[in-house]
Amino acid sequence: MILDLLRSRFELAVSEFVDDVSEYIDLVRYSQDVRFGDYQANIAMPLAKRLSRKPREVADEIISRLRIDDICDSVEVAGAGFINIVLRDSFLAECLCKVLADVDRMGIEAVKKPKKFVVDYSGPNVAKPMHVGHLRSTVLGNALTNILRFRGHSVVTDNHLGDWGTQFGMIIFGYKNYLDADLYCRQPVEELSRIYRFVRGKIDAGDQEVAANVLAETAKLHDGNADNLKIWHEVMPYSMNEIDLIYRRLGITFDYTLGESFYHPMLSEVVDDLIGRGIARETDGAIGIFFDGSDTPMLIRKKDGAYLYGTTDIATILYRMREFKPDVILYLTDFRQSLHFEQLFKTARMMGINEVEFAHVKFGAVLGEDGKPFKTRSGDTVGLNGLLDEAEKRALEIVKSNDRSKLSDDNCNEVAKSIGIGGIIYADLSQNRESDYIFSYDKMLAMNGNTAAYMQYAYARVRSIFAKGNIDVKKFRKEVGTDGFKPELKADAERMLAKEILKFGDAIDFAIKDYRPNLLTAYLFELANKYSTFFEQCPVLRAENELTRNSRLLLCDLTATTLKKGLELLGIKTVERM
Ligand code: ARG
Secondary structure, eight states: OHHHHHHHHHHHHHTTTOSOOHHHHTTEEEOSSGGGOSEEEOOHHHHHHHHTSOHHHHHHHHHHHOOOTTTEEEEEEETTTEEEEEEOHHHHHHHHHHHHHTTTTTTOOOOSSOOEEEEEOOOOBTTSOOOHHHHHHHHHHHHHHHHHHHTTOEEEEEOOOBOSSHHHHHHHHHHHHHOOHHHHHHOHHHHHHHHHHHHHHHHHTTOHHHHHHHHHHHHHHHTTOHHHHHHHHHHHHHHHHHHHHHHHHHTOOOSBOOOHHHHGGGHHHHHHHHHHTTSEEEETTEEEEOOTTOSOOEEEEOTTSOBOHHHHHHHHHHHHHHHTOOSEEEEEEEGGGHHHHHHHHHHHHHTTOOSSEEEEEEEOOEEOTTSSBOOOGGGOTTHHHHHHHHHHHHHHHHHHHTOSSOOOHHHHHHHHHHHHHHHHHHHHHTSOTTSOEEOOHHHHTOSSSSSHHHHHHHHHHHHHHHHHTTOOHHHHHHHHHHSOOOOOOOSHHHHHHHHHHTTHHHHHHHHHHTTOTHHHHHHHHHHHHHHHHHHHHOOSTTOSSHHHHHHHHHHHHHHHHHHHHHHHHHTOOOOSOO
């Protein structure tokens, strides 16, 4: 990757001035404007300050120590001491050939020191409707997993299902008292969701008796009561089928699905141990963990003996450390759980678990077009599936109305699925994850702008060039890949596109750095735009000679493979024609 290469060259040069070069190396960047070269190093100013010297002088000296001729055409000092770098065209051409020789990985090597990650994401609450927040966690977690794996890290994915909470108390209580056996036989999922809503409605309306009964049923379940366990085992698969259907449509699988129920047998020991070690203590009859500088403890056992969400999460960490020995554990949930995870991570440290990094990869809310929290049709269990249906339906209308390649009905449906589902995924991932965002079908399915459809369309358009020219891509790659072919980059648009293609690896690293897939979507958008300009300005099939034509075809092919790979990492399919 060019940025890394430049940085390592600068590192050598700068280390002749100071020992700790890291803060300076990050100042080697893309130039914002081609007038200032392709890359820019803004190192001289801070370095000069530190050495009490003149910035331009320091810049000149850095350049004199820099060994960079093989890569760069010119390296110049400008303004207050900026170092502007113009890459050699022949170097860019060489880099493109390297990517071509390794299209599966787009020439991106695996990291030298791979880490082991556990990614804890999705975690819907079984027997309760899965909501858009869980969709967000699912989509983000899946993208991050793919991106990390692509870069060579090892990832264990674990779906921490909420399969043991009071919602089961509601279901069990409802099942025993309000179940319509006939309906349950015919439409179990609908009937279960009806009794859940019915009981929930009573509690929300302040019915103390029902609330107490629900707690009692939950406690009985946790104590291993046979009747309640039987209902739990009966109900679980129905609910899981619904959830699995969503995963299938999104194309998502997990390595492990170890829900809260899995950890239940470990909880009493965990609490005893924490008390024994003086980490947890009694407070008002309950057991809690207290933290310096905060009055809010993390409760791990209630007065009535019930364990909490946090208790399970402590047991989960212990289990994961033992089973997976990860270097990093990522948790994907919304902002509202910030305090929970802060306390959880502190607790782990108090327990002496120091050899792992924890990160709460938090995200904002999904809002409706009215700016209020987005709701799928009132508490319906099929809510999320309905949402995906709607996106596919609207995508189908769009596909049919601008079908230029005369697709068959089957093809139209296939394309509509990719665009509809892809649109939802992309809309989510293209946001800064920490902001709230507004869910809008119109925006997410737009053919223009930073959307999946735009990217998918760009991909299909590139592929159609090959189809039109009757060129077999694999054959083409072989041909240009062998006999010392050197693509030429004459036009500005060609050069710009080549540089952009070669930034893919950086985009992946930016996305990994702070777990932000939107940095990858932003890159893909930029790439598609650069391609658009190139396509407007540079005829491909009708290029003036063979070298130009093949060079342009190569740029087309690498654009397409980058878009495809990028979208694939995000969990989005491409189609060859649309
Ligand atoms: N079930 C939780 C929820 O719906 C998410 C689980 C997140 N993972 C965890 N280990 N706490 O909010």
